[in-house]
Amino acid sequence: MSQRVFNFSAGPATLPEVVLEEARDNLVSLGSLGAGICEVSHRGPEYTAIHEEAEERLKRLLGAEQGYTLLFLTGGASQQFFQVPMNLGGDADYVITGTWSEKAFKEAKRFGSPREAASSKETRFDRIPKKLDLNGEARYLHLTSNNTVAGTQWQELPEAEVPLVIDASSDILSRPVDLSNVGLLYAGAQKNLGPAGVTLVLIRDDLLEQCKGDMPTLLDYRTHAEKGSRYNTPPVFPIYVLGLVAKWLEAQGGVEVMAATNRRKAERLYAAIDELSLFEGLAQEDSRSQMNVTFRLTKEGLDKAFLSESKAAGLLGLKGHRSVGGMRASIYNAMPEAGVDALVGFMKEFAGKHA
């Protein structure tokens, strides 16, 4: 048996071990069927039950049982950068808080005249802007709830007259989200939900009705809504694993319990960064992410040693994104508290040795 380590990778990212074990078994044979999850019809009874249960659990966890349609799509969150304005129109407001929102903004220009409502680019995306310049006529207000690269996160959603469209790829189901003004929420699965290959899209039914007419069938949200995300063959294995993760989340006590655990994990790690002079956080304190903790070493020339020694200690994937440098510890739902404790212990020891 291989030894599993604590994996701090930003995405694809760590998954609960019990989920992986159950998926492994059902990859070979779904229960007693004698054929695996990837080998049966996406319209057959076995897969239908799995698909519908995953959808129900996820809607329940998101608090979206009423008035929303949940879709399983492909193309990653990156496809949503254009599919959202293609369906809803691109005359929208965008808050630019990092590379992902920049990319989304760029695609919206193909479908209208989006406006920049605020940007933190001038300070290298180290914060969430406080002042927004909003247009009450915009189709929607787009924001990235958690900035995976810079390590910042909206502490609460902004108020707006228009519906919010949220790229929640890296913090979906990490804390409760008040959906009252959310028109659409999307997330690539591979950060906080499951394997790469499926994108979750939650769309409010009135927005679904307003989708525009002339676009390729497969890119029209209504196509997938009408067919329960089975217009064509969906990514059956990622959807299956998503369902297992949703079941695991419910067994942990749901999103509220997960949020409390995530808060404790982040507080412990930031406390170590603030206490130890060898480390410095990269995000402004009031914008810090509970999912991606970015920091750097204050002494030159130690990055390599930090990475190789942490890896030897069973702490994987701590290298920061190439555009930011330094380190990044991604502590999504599936990272246990023991993983954060092990990282904090390692940082203290490393700081002691290199002080």
Ligand SMILES: *Cc1c(COP(=O)(O)O)cnc(C)c1O
């Ligand atoms: C990773 C990420 C994306 C891109 O996701 P893909 O599925 O690779 O297209 C978009 N937005 C955020 C916030 C991300 O973290």
